[in-house]
Amino acid sequence: MFSKSKINDPAPHKDADAAKTATPQAPAQSIPAQPKPNEFKASAPKAKPPASLLSADLHVTGNMKTTGDINVEGTVEGDIRAHLLTIGETATIKGEVVADDVVINGRIVGRVRGLKVRLTSTARVEGDIIHKTIAIESGAHFEGSVQRQDDPLSPGAKNAPTQKANPAS
Numbered sequence: 001m002f003s004k005s006k007i008n009d010p011a012p013h014k015d016a017d018a019a020k021t022a023t024p025q026a027p028a029q030s031i032p033a034q035p036k037p038n039e040f041k042a043s044a045p046k047a048k049p050p051a052s053l054l055s056a057d058l059h060v061t062g063n064m065k066t067t068g069d070i071n072v073e074g075t076v077e078g079d080i081r082a083h084l085l086t087i088g089e090t091a092t093i094k095g096e097v098v099a100d101d102v103v104i105n106g107r108i109v110g111r112v113r114g115l116k117v118r119l120t121s122t123a124r125v126e127g128d129i130i131h132k133t134i135a136i137e138s139g140a141h142f143e144g145s146v147q148r149q150d151d152p153l154s155p156g157a158k159n160a161p162t163q164k165a166n167p168a169s
Contacts, residue, residue: 056090063095072106085114089122098153104140113152 051069054060058074065081072080073088078095085099091106102114107124117131121139128144130152136142 051084051086054091056088079110087123100153115152 049068051071052066054070054072054074054076056073060074060076061078063078063080064070064076067083069084069086070080070082071086071088072091072093074090075092076095079098080093080095081098083099084101084103085097086103087093087097087106087108089105093106093108094110096111096113097108098113100114101116101118102112103118103120104112104123104125105120106122108127110127112125112127112129113131115132117129117134119125119134119136119140119142121137123137123140123142125140125142126144129142129146130149131146132148132150132152134146134148
């Protein structure tokens with residue numbers, strides 16, 4: 001069934017033609033194999049880093065800005081800017097929130113600006129929401145105004161609601 005004598009047999013190595021044709025092919029096959037690990041290493045930095053977590057016992061006073069994701073479970077008194085911002089059920093934010101995606105499970109007192117804004121059934125928002133897309137689940141509490149804009153993240157979005165509201169009134 002198994003024959004170790006063929007593997008350990010020195011006879012094929014004595015054959016010069018077979019050894020020359022077999023030996024150059026083996027290194028040639030191993031050389032292309034080396035770039036493959038480099039390809040994996042190149043794709044590794046592209047992996048998205050995990051979201052920053054502000055735990056429930058943390059109280060932050062001041063503004064936060066990141067290009068990554070933030071999960072807030074504690075209390076923040078200040079403005080937050082992020083790519084994906086998730087406000088946990090135990091979280092309280094007092095300030096402006098600006099993010100591409102905002103998921104609100106907790107409480108926000110202040111303006112919310114986002115491309116996608118989602119208020120879950122446990123959300124409590126006191127302030128204006130400027131959005132491109134919004135979803136409000138049944139049970140969410142909201143006091144303020146809602147305005148749709150094509151680019152709610154632009155710096156002019158703060159002034160845009162008052163400019164559009166004045167001609168209408």
